[in-house]
Amino acid sequence: xxxxxxxxxxxxxxxxxxxxxxxxxxxxxxxxxxxxxxxxxxxxxxxxxxxxxxxxxxxxxxxxxxxxxxxxxxxxxxxxxxxxxxxxxxxxxxxxxxxxxxxxxxxxxxxxx
Amino acid sequence: xxxxxxxxxxxxxxxxxxxxxxxxxxxxxxxxxxxxxxxxxxxxxxxxxxxxxxxxxxxxxxxxxxxxxxxxxxxxxxxxxxxxxxxxxxxxxxxxxxxxxxxxxxxxxxxxx
Numbered sequence: 001x002x003x004x005x006x007x008x009x010x011x012x013x014x015x016x017x018x019x020x021x022x023x024x025x026x027x028x029x030x031x032x033x034x035x036x037x038x039x040x041x042x043x044x045x046x047x048x049x050x051x052x053x054x055x056x057x058x059x060x061x062x063x064x065x066x067x068x069x070x071x072x073x074x075x076x077x078x079x080x081x082x083x084x085x086x087x088x089x090x091x092x093x094x095x096x097x098x099x100x101x102x103x104x105x106x107x108x109x110x111x112x113x
Numbered sequence: 114x115x116x117x118x119x120x121x122x123x124x125x126x127x128x129x130x131x132x133x134x135x136x137x138x139x140x141x142x143x144x145x146x147x148x149x150x151x152x153x154x155x156x157x158x159x160x161x162x163x164x165x166x167x168x169x170x171x172x173x174x175x176x177x178x179x180x181x182x183x184x185x186x187x188x189x190x191x192x193x194x195x196x197x198x199x200x201x202x203x204x205x206x207x208x209x210x211x212x213x214x215x216x217x218x219x220x221x222x223x224x225x226x
Contacts (some may be wrong), residue, residue: 042216105156
């Protein structure tokens with residue numbers, strides 16, 4: 001099976017712009033979670049989507065949003081970018097159920113200038 | 114609240130040395146515990162996991178045992194290789210919030226030839 005894919009891999013934006021990142025889960029996986037990784041804050045959970053519904057949400061401002069499509073592909077959007085949004089954004093997918101293992105993609109590295 | 118504490122890095126060892134990376138956790142109930150590894154420029158890979166007390170997870174020569182009495186999940190390897198150089202993350206996931214993984218701050222490991 002192909003792994004989790006994320007596009008684009010690298011992105012440069014300026015403050016105030018918005019950005020959309022994409023994640024394609026492993027075939028058959030219905031859950032997609034997003035994480036932000038920064039040197040200062042480490043890895044932090046953003047949100048999780050399961051069957052097109054947001055099932056869980058971390059402590060991020062409303063500028064961070066996401067959605068999931070019927071084919072389980074997910075997008076996350078960040079509006080009004082700030083310098084502090086520069087990070088590696090990781091997507092993880094899992095099948096379903098409480099104890100399923102999450103598989104991570106390679107990440108999208110976002111730089112905000 | 115739920116949290117994971119792991120030893121500060123960086124850890125530098127010579128090839129074939131014994132490795133221990135300490136990890137302790139705080140959580141109610143019976144969380145699942147994980148070790149993830151992140152190689153330079155890549156996303157996270159699941160290294161091993163344990164879902165109940167006294168379980169031992171193992172993979173690629175790495176081992177960790179779920180110790181509920183000491184709330185610990187220390188990572189060990191008997192003989193490290195240069196290729197093991199990476200950042201290692203200890204993590205937990207509670208059953209009540211199965212999609213949300215809580216990560217430790219990561220420990221950077223460097224192996225000298």
